[in-house]
Amino acid sequence: MMVGIPSAVPILFSAVWETVKLSGAAIAGALILGFILAEASLQGGRVAAAVIQIITQLIRGTPVLVFVFLVYYLLPVAGIRLDKTSTAIISLSIFFSVFFSETFRSAVAAIPQGQRQSGLAMGMSRWNVERIVVLPQAMRIALPPLMNLSAIVVKSTSIVSIIGAWELTYATNELVMRTMQPFEYLLAAMAVYFCICYALVWLGKRLGRRLNVSQKDA
Amino acid sequence: MISVQKLNKSFGALDVLKDMSFDVRKGTTSVLLGRSGSGKSTMLRCLNLLEYWQSGTVEIDGKLIEAAGDSVRPKGWRPQDETALRRRVGMVFQQFNLFPHLTALENVLVGPRQLLKVDKRESQDLALSLLADVGLADKRDAYPAFLSGGQQQRVAIARALAMRPHVLLLDEVTSALDPELVGEVLDVIVDLKARGLTMVCVTHEMHFAEDVADEVIFMEAGSVVEQGPPAQILQAPETAQMKRFLSRFHRGRAYA
Numbered sequence: 001m002m003v004g005i006p007s008a009v010p011i012l013f014s015a016v017w018e019t020v021k022l023s024g025a026a027i028a029g030a031l032i033l034g035f036i037l038a039e040a041s042l043q044g045g046r047v048a049a050a051v052i053q054i055i056t057q058l059i060r061g062t063p064v065l066v067f068v069f070l071v072y073y074l075l076p077v078a079g080i081r082l083d084k085t086s087t088a089i090i091s092l093s094i095f096f097s098v099f100f101s102e103t104f105r106s107a108v109a110a111i112p113q114g115q116r117q118s119g120l121a122m123g124m125s126r127w128n129v130e131r132i133v134v135l136p137q138a139m140r141i142a143l144p145p146l147m148n149l150s151a152i153v154v155k156s157t158s159i160v161s162i163i164g165a166w167e168l169t170y171a172t173n174e175l176v177m178r179t180m181q182p183f184e185y186l187l188a189a190m191a192v193y194f195c196i197c198y199a200l201v202w203l204g205k206r207l208g209r210r211l212n213v214s215q216k217d218a
Numbered sequence: 219m220i221s222v223q224k225l226n227k228s229f230g231a232l233d234v235l236k237d238m239s240f241d242v243r244k245g246t247t248s249v250l251l252g253r254s255g256s257g258k259s260t261m262l263r264c265l266n267l268l269e270y271w272q273s274g275t276v277e278i279d280g281k282l283i284e285a286a287g288d289s290v291r292p293k294g295w296r297p298q299d300e301t302a303l304r305r306r307v308g309m310v311f312q313q314f315n316l317f318p319h320l321t322a323l324e325n326v327l328v329g330p331r332q333l334l335k336v337d338k339r340e341s342q343d344l345a346l347s348l349l350a351d352v353g354l355a356d357k358r359d360a361y362p363a364f365l366s367g368g369q370q371q372r373v374a375i376a377r378a379l380a381m382r383p384h385v386l387l388l389d390e391v392t393s394a395l396d397p398e399l400v401g402e403v404l405d406v407i408v409d410l411k412a413r414g415l416t417m418v419c420v421t422h423e424m425h426f427a428e429d430v431a432d433e434v435i436f437m438e439a440g441s442v443v444e445q446g447p448p449a450q451i452l453q454a455p456e457t458a459q460m461k462r463f464l465s466r467f468h469r470g471r472a473y474a
Binding site for chain 1: 266268298301302303304305306308309311313315316317318319328329332333374377378381
């Protein structure tokens, strides 16, 4: 087991931590950006909705690897100089924001019109209708798919090793190159990714069930 | 309390309301009666500004509201004016529309607490006493999915009353209920009438008009055809349309 390099374990630990931080930041960024996109496309009128739809389709049809490369080369052209990890976070946040936004959007669309009507009829402002009536219900619907998406983001952080951002896959690859023991290190990395993703999906299901106490069939 | 004058409303090329005029006195209950598609629900939705109209006026709770014409809302009328008016004009819907993520108590509480900023204790007490009034004090912690249609509708009425409205609009509130559950909701409405709340009810069900109306306004194709006290309208109708409407109802009842 992982012979050859005595320092392999601490390296792996700090690489896992790096992946967790990278994932956390990318998920947070994609969530916030996705929420803004969803609200803009729902409330911002026809032009905003059309523009966002075009961006969404473009990004959906792009491999995440290509997109990360694109951002990596575009940022310096735009005069923005960032370290590789920040570039990775930004590119993943933007890439996944459209998927988060679509999830939010369909959850909000699933709330019956009668809910908004009765909120308005009580004398709620449009904002209060969103805050009190629509969003709490939409969140319950969106939570499990959001957690599934988050798991996909975690796995996708592995590809940012391609622009030289150091994380679990990068570190694993280095160790494999140095020791020529691919299976030990790759299986270890796989186990780590699996645990993180499984925990996220499990949490999503559990929270979804907890929040849905108001539903009869839950 | 309410005065509608020569109100016209159309959706595109479709004229839904034509020269509607009627008055509702304070403390009385008026029933807008008519077949589906006669425009009665649209008329009700104009009274709390869920819809606007092209010409004519509505005076309600001391506010005179002009037509909006082709704009979103009348000149000089702001979103917060709509909100303020709707807090004084409650509405109950056919499909209850309770908030499914809130318990019965929270549904009733949310208006006073979040909109009127009544303090926590006071709004809780108010909500509990309103639930007790509609006979559902024991269901305070139940979510709407666990309540029958009749119970949900009674919570919806309590929710509307929690805003202390001056007028209550009821839109086909018993139409989605199983026949054996209609009575419990009707009892609540009769009770409100006894307390002197001004109400406007839309229905196509005769028993509703018989039980609660001080005034029946019979509509067809977006206009008032006949109006008067229920004894007169339902027993001795003058117009051919009203007679036809009544005969259909009695035939339906004979088979039922």
